Amino acid sequence: MPISPEDWEKAPLPIKAIVLAMAEENRLLKQQVGALTTQVKNLQAEVEKLQERLHKTSHNSSKPPSSDAPNVPPQLKRGRGKHPPGGQAGHPGAGRKLKPLQEVDRVVVSKPVACLCCGCLLLGEDPQPHRHQVTELPPSQPQVIEYQQHTLTCLVCGAENQAAWPRERPTSCFGARIQALTGYLSGRFGVSKRDTAEMLADIYRVDMSLGSIPTQEQRVSQALQEPVTQAQAYVQQQAVANVDETSWPQFHETGWLWVGVTPQVTVFKRFATRGAGGVDDLLGPAYAGTVGSDRYSAYNHLASTRRQVCWAHLKRDFQAFVDRGGPSQIVGRLLLVQVERMFALWYRVRDGTLSRRDFQNALHPIQHEVHCLLHIGTHLKRRETRQTCRNLLKIEPALWTFVDGLGVEPTNNAAERALRRGVLWRRRSFGTQSDAGSQFVERILTAVTTLRQQNRNVLDYLTAACQAYTLGEPAPSLLPVASTATLHVSSPN
Numbered sequence: 001m002p003i004s005p006e007d008w009e010k011a012p013l014p015i016k017a018i019v020l021a022m023a024e025e026n027r028l029l030k031q032q033v034g035a036l037t038t039q040v041k042n043l044q045a046e047v048e049k050l051q052e053r054l055h056k057t058s059h060n061s062s063k064p065p066s067s068d069a070p071n072v073p074p075q076l077k078r079g080r081g082k083h084p085p086g087g088q089a090g091h092p093g094a095g096r097k098l099k100p101l102q103e104v105d106r107v108v109v110s111k112p113v114a115c116l117c118c119g120c121l122l123l124g125e126d127p128q129p130h131r132h133q134v135t136e137l138p139p140s141q142p143q144v145i146e147y148q149q150h151t152l153t154c155l156v157c158g159a160e161n162q163a164a165w166p167r168e169r170p171t172s173c174f175g176a177r178i179q180a181l182t183g184y185l186s187g188r189f190g191v192s193k194r195d196t197a198e199m200l201a202d203i204y205r206v207d208m209s210l211g212s213i214p215t216q217e218q219r220v221s222q223a224l225q226e227p228v229t230q231a232q233a234y235v236q237q238q239a240v241a242n243v244d245e246t247s248w249p250q251f252h253e254t255g256w257l258w259v260g261v262t263p264q265v266t267v268f269k270r271f272a273t274r275g276a277g278g279v280d281d282l283l284g285p286a287y288a289g290t291v292g293s294d295r296y297s298a299y300n301h302l303a304s305t306r307r308q309v310c311w312a313h314l315k316r317d318f319q320a321f322v323d324r325g326g327p328s329q330i331v332g333r334l335l336l337v338q339v340e341r342m343f344a345l346w347y348r349v350r351d352g353t354l355s356r357r358d359f360q361n362a363l364h365p366i367q368h369e370v371h372c373l374l375h376i377g378t379h380l381k382r383r384e385t386r387q388t389c390r391n392l393l394k395i396e397p398a399l400w401t402f403v404d405g406l407g408v409e410p411t412n413n414a415a416e417r418a419l420r421r422g423v424l425w426r427r428r429s430f431g432t433q434s435d436a437g438s439q440f441v442e443r444i445l446t447a448v449t450t451l452r453q454q455n456r457n458v459l460d461y462l463t464a465a466c467q468a469y470t471l472g473e474p475a476p477s478l479l480p481v482a483s484t485a486t487l488h489v490s491s492p493n
Helices: 005-010 013-054 176-189 193-204 212-223 225-235 276-283 311-324 326-351 356-377 383-394 413-429 435-453 458-471
Strands: 151-153 160-162 240-247 256-261 266-271 290-293 307-309
Touching: 013 383, 176 193, 176 212, 176 435, 176 458, 193 212, 212 225, 212 435, 212 458, 225 266, 225 276, 225 435, 240 276, 240 413, 256 276, 256 413, 266 276, 266 435, 290 413, 307 311, 311 326, 311 383, 326 356, 326 383, 356 383, 413 435, 435 458
Parallel strands: 240 290, 290 307
Antiparallel strands: 151 160, 240 256, 256 266
């Protein structure tokens, strides 16, 4: 009960002292309670962060599947899980087809000589004999070519005359095909230098020291310099490019290996930055096409109308909503339902069973539902969910660029698949030690990936490039035959 001023004035001094002491103690207790409340809130937020990090898997984040704990179940791919892996019972077999006789090197004929019943001599030919073909590798023996340069003395004037080396003579001790094979083994199959030396010795009977292998790789790199430069210029002129990056240290310096993927040509470049400058250096500061990417901040300087955010990443973000429980779980589940509906329609567009116009009309309610759910997410209590929803609404047009843009994919899977080979290379080699080594990585990955996109023989191309470099001629182009130097702008159907 509050004390009136008159009663306070009449109160004895000891009572006043006790009241003042109790008031001060009460004030201190309130301060302590306030401090403890703040500390509890901070600890709760820290616990939420730690739980979020603990529960992150490849299903709800960008972590690779190899980082998942043993107790995390593998994620079933679309169309699997109903049947065991491998060929299903009753499916038609796909045996090896027989080659025509003109492509057979040797024919071994087995004919009966005498009749098994009466013993009489058998003559004639079977018009349809049973045929069985065996493919075998012949023993490999390297071809050693010796170039001799003679010097002759003129019998008239006594001058010494030395012949010129043939133009096709390699300056190296190894020919163009061995150079190409050395680069192919490391750039395509990830073979170490020691294993490359062993393979050359055991399979091809070629003795090559460990120190010679980097030398051959550098010759391949030099041969690919101009074609790779042309390939990067080609990618910078395309209407759509998917981009991704991964760390790539060089000696003790941090760096990043970037990849730009188009349907026919893919380029790799290492830069010291992972920021927006890397995007501009890869695609060019004046790039006017559409960029498919994840939601990393390096792409935020791009206009939302010129960008497509990866829906595979978004699906994992929404799964993270579900794993948080509570209201986030409800919003996450509803968003995942819309994702499944969207992909079901997109697969039909990709397969040609749904027109682009019908796809656009069918997607309108899905777009509206996603928009509303993201707005709801901005008001939830869980901070991580609120932040993700707010960030997605800031770039909302970039979620749907693929709806109207021809050639734009809803995911960034093309870039991630292409970059995976660089990731594996980095993990086994821990990067490179010099600029020359990084250039070899860029050029060989660009050549191998692009040639495989175009169904061209990689080893034959690398051999031709090395031969051209020896002769001082331009290397074969990595560009598709029907390439064009103009930018193709996508338009809605």
